Amino acid sequence: MALKYVIQTYGCQMNTSDSERIVTVLEKMGYKPCEEFKDADLIILNTCSVKQKSEDRIYGFGKQFRELKEKNPKLAVGITGCVIRKASGLRHECEEEIFRTMETVDFCFRIKDLMMLPDMLRKLHPVKGAENVKDLLSYFHIDPTIGNIAQVFIPIGSGCNNFCAYCIVPYARGREESRSMAEILDEVKKAAKRGAKEINLVGQNVNTYKPSDEDPKSKESPFAQLLRKIDAVKGVDRLRFYTVHPKDMTDDIINLYGTLRTMTPHLHLPVQSGSNSVLKRMNRLYTVERFKELVAKMRKRLPHMSISTDIIVGFCGETEEEFMESYNLIQDLKIDLVYVSKYSEREGTLAARTLKDDVPAKVKKDRFERLTDGMMHVSHEYNQQFLGKTVQVLVERIRKGYADGKIPEFKMCRFPIKGMSAAKANKLIGQYVDVKVEKALEWALEGKAVDLPK
Numbered sequence: 150m151a152l153k154y155v156i157q158t159y160g161c162q163m164n165t166s167d168s169e170r171i172v173t174v175l176e177k178m179g180y181k182p183c184e185e186f187k188d189a190d191l192i193i194l195n196t197c198s199v200k201q202k203s204e205d206r207i208y209g210f211g212k213q214f215r216e217l218k219e220k221n222p223k224l225a226v227g228i229t230g231c232v233i234r235k236a237s238g239l240r241h242e243c244e245e246e247i248f249r250t251m252e253t254v255d256f257c258f259r260i261k262d263l264m265m266l267p268d269m270l271r272k273l274h275p276v277k278g279a280e281n282v283k284d285l286l287s288y289f290h291i292d293p294t295i296g297n298i299a300q301v302f303i304p305i306g307s308g309c310n311n312f313c314a315y316c317i318v319p320y321a322r323g324r325e326e327s328r329s330m331a332e333i334l335d336e337v338k339k340a341a342k343r344g345a346k347e348i349n350l351v352g353q354n355v356n357t358y359k360p361s362d363e364d365p366k367s368k369e370s371p372f373a374q375l376l377r378k379i380d381a382v383k384g385v386d387r388l389r390f391y392t393v394h395p396k397d398m399t400d401d402i403i404n405l406y407g408t409l410r411t412m413t414p415h416l417h418l419p420v421q422s423g424s425n426s427v428l429k430r431m432n433r434l435y436t437v438e439r440f441k442e443l444v445a446k447m448r449k450r451l452p453h454m455s456i457s458t459d460i461i462v463g464f465c466g467e468t469e470e471e472f473m474e475s476y477n478l479i480q481d482l483k484i485d486l487v488y489v490s491k492y493s494e495r496e497g498t499l500a501a502r503t504l505k506d507d508v509p510a511k512v513k514k515d516r517f518e519r520l521t522d523g524m525m526h527v528s529h530e531y532n533q534q535f536l537g538k539t540v541q542v543l544v545e546r547i548r549k550g551y552a553d554g555k556i557p558e559f560k561m562c563r564f565p566i567k568g569m570s571a572a573k574a575n576k577l578i579g580q581y582v583d584v585k586v587e588k589a590l591e592w593a594l595e596g597k598a599v600d601l602p603k
């Protein structure tokens with residue numbers, strides 16, 4: 150009987166995309182997927198390290214893995230993702246910290262060492278398929294096994310050079326590397342052939358994309374060049390990207406909104422704080438005024454554009470006044486979606502070395518709740534504009550008698566599919582459905598399908 154695997158993925162879209170490459174390697178080696186840990190012979194956790202809570206969640210699996218191993222002696226456990234910093238290898242061959250914190254882990258690998266995975270697995274399991282994986286050149290070259298055709302994430306590079314004071318990512322992912330345009334385009338075309346309509350490009354700072362094959366004669370930045378090339382790919386009609394750093398957002402990208410067919414009326418532009426003094430302590434290298442100017446320029450091109458952002462509350466030394474500047478920024482600019490995080494000190498970062506994590510947990514929680522409440526009002530108001538209108542939903546999932554997916558403005562919209570067979574409902578995933586909006590809630594829209602695809 151084939152050996153079975155489960156991959157559990159945490160963190161950002163970069164990890165989602167990496168997991169799809171891991172799946173390709175495992176399936177080439179003959180492993181078959183299963184749903185639950187209890188049925189698995191191989192468990193891989195693709196981890197996030199952005200907050201202490203994200204790491205603690207991983208360590209919390211220790212006991213469960215011990216019990217599972219007692220029941221299934223074949224079970225092997227591997228850890229990858231941002232918790233793994235220094236090296237890849239089997240326990241006893243590798244110095245990585247995870248082996249000290251979790252005694253039930255058998256191997257770990259940095260995602261850029263994904264090519265080492267087959268050899269490690271051969272030492273743990275009687276797996277074959279050596280021929281199929283002998284020419285894995287680098288992890289970017291591995292063809293991903295797309296998990297959900299409605300949500301295709303394609304990395305344009307990895308790593309980050311910015312060293313924002315709070316952030317572990319440059320330590321976890323290393324310095325910024327860019328993939329070639331040719332390689333990315335090839336992956337986009339393959340995804341489009343499989344039926345992908347929306348492409349999400351992912352990188353820590355997409356604007357500093359610097360591939361080896363940029364056009365040196367072009368007046369546009371390499372990222373703008375890449376967007377133009379993807380815009381020309383048949384079948385792709387929604388293009389999104391994460392994340393833009395406000396200090397590096399250039400006019401050539403802004404000018405593509407309303408120009409390129411595929412640019413969606415939504416931008417995720419993480420501001421992190423609405424206070425210049427906090428931004429300075431965070432080492433973000435832009436001002437609130439610069440952020441406002443960017444939002445104004447975008448809205449001049451597309452007045453109803455949805456702008457989402459990230460905000461950290463309770464960063465070192467954040468006063469009530471500084472917090473209120475973040476609160477007011479969201480209200481004033483009508484930012485309709487905010488991912489709020491409570492500051493979590495990360496060992497080794499600039500903030501951990503030079504600043505005090507001095508905002509009490511209670512205050513962080515209170516600010517988190519106030520900012521979230523404030524944002525819900527803005528989001529609710531923004532969503533009202535869709536009432537009675539027909540929107541185009543790209544279906545991503547079927548749940549509890551509803552099909553659910555995003556409209557171009559990045560809002561989720563669901564519609565009932567009662568009476569439809571499961572097979573037919575699943576066929577809707579990755580398809581567009583026009584929906585007449587009847588309810589505009591704080592987080593999402595709801596309506597009725599105008600006509601369902603045959």
Ligand code: SAH
Nearest residue numbers: 315316353392419459460461490491492493
């Ligand atoms: N490259 C992106 C962010 C990647 S990390 C950018 O430049 O914006 C994703 C989000 O996690 C960040 O935007 C931030 O809001 C949050 N985050 C990162 N480090 C954090 C920390 N130490 N504590 C709390 N939130 C953090």
Ligand code: SF4
Nearest residue numbers: 309311312313316318
């Ligand atoms: Fe972290 Fe800053 Fe890099 Fe984003 S830009 S990944 S917040 S260091």
Ligand code: F3S
Nearest residue numbers: 160161197198199231
């Ligand atoms: Fe987390 Fe790593 Fe992404 S730390 S947010 S999974 S880059």
